[in-house]
Amino acid sequence: xATTSHTASRVVLSAGNxxxxxxxxxxxxxxxxxxxxxxxxxxxxxxxxxxxxxxxVAVGAPxxxxxxxxxxxxxxxxARSMTxxxxxxxxxxxxxxxxALMTETPVVIAVSQRLGPATGGATQGAQGDVLLVGxxxxxxxxxxxxxxxxxxxxxELTIEAFRWAERLRxxxxxxxxxxxxxxxxxxDVDTLAPAIVEDRRPAAADAPFRPYGxxxxxxxxxxxxxxxxxxxxxxGSAHDEMGRLRKNDPGTLRQLQHLxxxxxxxxxxxxxxxxxxxxxxxxxxxxxxxSARACRQVAHELADSEHPVDLLEVLSLFPVxxxxxxxxxxxxxxxxxxxxxxxxxxxxxxxxxxxxxxVRQVNTLGRMVSPTDIREAVLA
Amino acid sequence: MKAFxxxxxxxxxxxxxxxxxxxxxxxxALQTADVLPHRIALVTDIGCVGxxxxxxPELHTVHALHGRAAALAAGMxxxxxxxxxxxxxxxxxxxxxxxxxxxxxxxxxxxxxxDVTVIVHNNLIYGMTGGQHSGFTPQGLRTTTxxxxxxxxxxxxxxxxxxxxxxxxxxxxxxxxxxxxLVAEGIRRPGFACIEALExxxxxxxxxxxxxxxxxTAMGAEGGxxxxxxxxxxxxxxxxxxxxxxxxxxxxxxRLEPRPAWSGLQETVRILLAGRAGERAQSAxxxxxxxxxxxxxGATLRTDNPVTQGKGFSLAELILSPTQVxxxxxxxxxxxxxxxxxxxxxxxxxxxxxxxxAPRRLLIDARLDLPAGTRCESAPLRERFGPLACSxxxxxxxxHQAGWLDDRALWAAWKQLPEAQQPGTRRVLEKAxxxxxxxxxxxxx
Numbered sequence: 001x002a003t004t005s006h007t008a009s010r011v012v013l014s015a016g017n018x019x020x021x022x023x024x025x026x027x028x029x030x031x032x033x034x035x036x037x038x039x040x041x042x043x044x045x046x047x048x049x050x051x052x053x054x055x056x057v058a059v060g061a062p063x064x065x066x067x068x069x070x071x072x073x074x075x076x077x078x079a080r081s082m083t084x085x086x087x088x089x090x091x092x093x094x095x096x097x098x099x100a101l102m103t104e105t106p107v108v109i110a111v112s113q114r115l116g117p118a119t120g121g122a123t124q125g126a127q128g129d130v131l132l133v134g135x136x137x138x139x140x141x142x143x144x145x146x147x148x149x150x151x152x153x154x155x156e157l158t159i160e161a162f163r164w165a166e167r168l169r170x171x172x173x174x175x176x177x178x179x180x181x182x183x184x185x186x187x188d189v190d191t192l193a194p195a196i197v198e199d200r201r202p203a204a205a206d207a208p209f210r211p212y213g214x215x216x217x218x219x220x221x222x223x224x225x226x227x228x229x230x231x232x233x234x235x236g237s238a239h240d241e242m243g244r245l246r247k248n249d250p251g252t253l254r255q256l257q258h259l260x261x262x263x264x265x266x267x268x269x270x271x272x273x274x275x276x277x278x279x280x281x282x283x284x285x286x287x288x289x290x291s292a293r294a295c296r297q298v299a300h301e302l303a304d305s306e307h308p309v310d311l312l313e314v315l316s317l318f319p320v321x322x323x324x325x326x327x328x329x330x331x332x333x334x335x336x337x338x339x340x341x342x343x344x345x346x347x348x349x350x351x352x353x354x355x356x357x358x359v360r361q362v363n364t365l366g367r368m369v370s371p372t373d374i375r376e377a378v379l380a
Numbered sequence: 381m382k383a384f385x386x387x388x389x390x391x392x393x394x395x396x397x398x399x400x401x402x403x404x405x406x407x408x409a410l411q412t413a414d415v416l417p418h419r420i421a422l423v424t425d426i427g428c429v430g431x432x433x434x435x436x437p438e439l440h441t442v443h444a445l446h447g448r449a450a451a452l453a454a455g456m457x458x459x460x461x462x463x464x465x466x467x468x469x470x471x472x473x474x475x476x477x478x479x480x481x482x483x484x485x486x487x488x489x490x491x492x493x494x495d496v497t498v499i500v501h502n503n504l505i506y507g508m509t510g511g512q513h514s515g516f517t518p519q520g521l522r523t524t525t526x527x528x529x530x531x532x533x534x535x536x537x538x539x540x541x542x543x544x545x546x547x548x549x550x551x552x553x554x555x556x557x558x559x560x561x562l563v564a565e566g567i568r569r570p571g572f573a574c575i576e577a578l579e580x581x582x583x584x585x586x587x588x589x590x591x592x593x594x595x596x597t598a599m600g601a602e603g604g605x606x607x608x609x610x611x612x613x614x615x616x617x618x619x620x621x622x623x624x625x626x627x628x629x630x631x632x633x634x635r636l637e638p639r640p641a642w643s644g645l646q647e648t649v650r651i652l653l654a655g656r657a658g659e660r661a662q663s664a665x666x667x668x669x670x671x672x673x674x675x676x677x678g679a680t681l682r683t684d685n686p687v688t689q690g691k692g693f694s695l696a697e698l699i700l701s702p703t704q705v706x707x708x709x710x711x712x713x714x715x716x717x718x719x720x721x722x723x724x725x726x727x728x729x730x731x732x733x734x735x736x737x738a739p740r741r742l743l744i745d746a747r748l749d750l751p752a753g754t755r756c757e758s759a760p761l762r763e764r765f766g767p768l769a770c771s772x773x774x775x776x777x778x779x780h781q782a783g784w785l786d787d788r789a790l791w792a793a794w795k796q797l798p799e800a801q802q803p804g805t806r807r808v809l810e811k812a813x814x815x816x817x818x819x820x821x822x823x824x825x
Contacts, residue, residue: 010638011673011676012632012673013673013679022632031455031458031462033455049624050624052624056462057459059458061451062487063484066451066485069448069454070451070458073451073452073455073458077455077456077459077463081455081459099445099448123685123686179682179709182682184666184679184682185681186669186672186678186679186680225464226440227418227465228418229418231440232440233433233440233441234442235443236444236445237443245433245434290708293706293707294709297706297707370707
């Protein structure tokens with residue numbers, strides 16, 4: 001395509017949900033199963049519309065448990081699979097998420113938050129599911145959670161989510177919110193990061209296969225699909241390295257420890273943040289998802305004022321990016337953490353990492369965090 | 381023929397349990413099946429039936445969550461067109477408990493006619509958890525959880541799945557002479573098949589409920605459960621689908637080439653449209669956002685409406701900016717256009733007409749009454765443009781007159797519309813002050 005002489009860029013007008021679907025396809029996703037739910041339904045519709053033309057499979061499921069089960073089953077057979085939902089659907093998926101974790105099956109789940117609890121407010125935004133997503137597993141086993149701030153991020157972080165799902169053989173959540181996933185915006189598509197597609201490591205064809213065989217605790221076992229030449233044994237029950245259901249023998253307990261170790265050992269690599277620094281800043285704004293955009297506005301407004309601020313946009317919520325946070329907070333007098341839930345769910349995780357710096361929370365319920373809210377917390 | 385079932389170390393099942401008989405029948409069926417062993421996936425559910433994995437050491441085995449075996453198997457099979465090794469032949473082993481909690485997965489697999497063979501081991505109770513009643517327990521049977529007998533009728537899976545278009549359904553007893561043949565037929569067929577085996581749990585159904593082989597026979601004869609092959613329909617052919625029209629190599633479809641000369645906007649402008657659902661306030665905002673994108677502006681569009689979408693209010697928050705928009709919300713509108721009472725009521729309820737959120741400029745339809753004291757302009761928007769075009773007409777007139785977007789940008793957005801919408805929209809745009817669409821724009825688009 002030719003570009004015009006006066007500009008090098010081309011734009012599309014797109015909502016975050018459509019960018020999630022495009023990111024998934026750019027990442028090589030070839031299996032999608034979905035169930036309708038506001039505000040994530042457009043991901044489902046877009047995948048049903050486009051994925052089959054690209055040689056993929058898209059299927060409507062009769063509930064969210066089926067939707068994720070189809071995606072996990074497909075991945076066990078070797079497909080690169082995904083589903084999308086919101087808080088109520090995520091609640092139904094949690095058991096199957098743990099199955100994917102336990103069986104080390106790559107799958108990406110996009111979760112667009114709306115007001116809860118229960119049915120909550122289908123068309124109202126919120127960031128109330130952050131702990132329900134980040135702490136979804138019995139035993140506290142970590143699941144990587146990425147969180148886009150804008151529609152560009154929706155595309156780029158979906159690709160990133162697939163990379164980590166495949167590389168670590170784990171479920172990965174792309175946690176967004178009604179405002180980020182449904183708001184339409186202009187995106188310069190020529191400046192999007194090129195998609196890097198990563199595959200799970202295949203088992204050697206000619207060597208004996210141990211379905212969960214690892215040397216070091218944090219190793220990721222090589223993958224063989226159900227239906228291939230290696231005999232696969234897998235189970236959501238506690239198992240040894242051969243995938244055999246076992247109780248508390250040392251090999252089985254080691255497999256459980258491995259599930260945590262393979263993620264935590266890569267915590268530094270998993271950190272994704274955007275840090276914007278201003279000379280002389282003594283306050284750090286911390287935001288994720290839609291709330292980071294109110295932070296952006298304030299950071300911009302105060303850049304040339306007496307109170308310039310730094311801004312940390314957290315793109316990887318779990319594992320908590322402790323290193324990036326510590327680095328950004330260094331030398332700050334105050335840290336302002338903004339999120340659209342009543343009590344500061346994520347702030348509760350960050351506070352213990354911030355030492356004795358003055359932490360101010362900005363929380364809203366039923367409406368977006370506004371620049372005014374943040375300005376008050378900065379200047380108070 | 382090579383046996384798949386390995387009982388050299390015995391089985392984990394109680395003396396008198398029906399499960400080993402089903403596994404023997406499955407083994408016999410597999411020996412006659414025309415499918416490579418590594419293309420079979422044995423997907424087992426939770427319960428005693430799940431212990432069958434270890435008895436088939438040569439086959440792929442996937443031990444699922446309780447009730448989800450059929451869904452997992454369906455996913456594996458559906459992925460067959462995109463995986464290296466092609467379609468699998470999943471065989472699901474599930475109990476009556478798993479069929480109860482996972483009933484919808486069986487129903488949907490039957491609807492899809494996905495190539496999965498399900499063997500329901502119906503021993504009338506939950507065995508592994510201690511003999512509780514399931515959805516399949518016969519009426520009157522005493523169980524751990526129904527000391528006076530089950531008070532409701534059991535599910536007839538043949539009826540349930542028959543209503544879902546099930547291609548093949550057979551019911552028999554285990555042990556039973558025809559079991560292996562029925563399972564073999566299920567595996568042979570290219571679509572969904574379900575074989576229900578009525579069997580004994582000696583530890584709970586027999587001990588607590590007094591179930592015997594005669595009870596199982598009576599379930600068929602007196603209990604009203606049909607036996608043998610109940611459904612036998614030809615496999616369905618998947619309907620062909622229309623192409624989406626999206627070329628595989630271009631994920632982004634039509635892109636706009638921004639022409640900054642088409643906009644005179646110097647500062648960010650925040651616009652609020654408030655109208656009635658179905659009267660295209662959000663479409664009007666989308667139209668102007670598209671025009672803004674063609675003019676190289678940053679634009680965001682945030683919408684809100686009741687969950688029913690077709691009734692009540694409709695709000696659109698449109699932000700246009702010479703740079704990318706940082707914050708997508710609207711603390712205070714620079715311009716608000718209200719075209720219907722539903723929109724006005726919504727803004728009043730949200731306190732958006734007075735105080736710090738009051739719009740800098742408020743334009744309302746002449747038929748609407750504002751609370752006394754509210755500063756606004758009033759114009760016959762509905763009368764002039766009609767109910768379906770009043771938001772678009774009013775918005776375009778203002779952005780055009782202000783020089784935020786010129787004719788070229790707005791006509792470029794017009795060319796993006798589906799052809800059927802173009803004539804009507806052209807009349808609105810011309811009424812709003814645009815000159816006729818330039819030929820150059822028509823040609824280049």
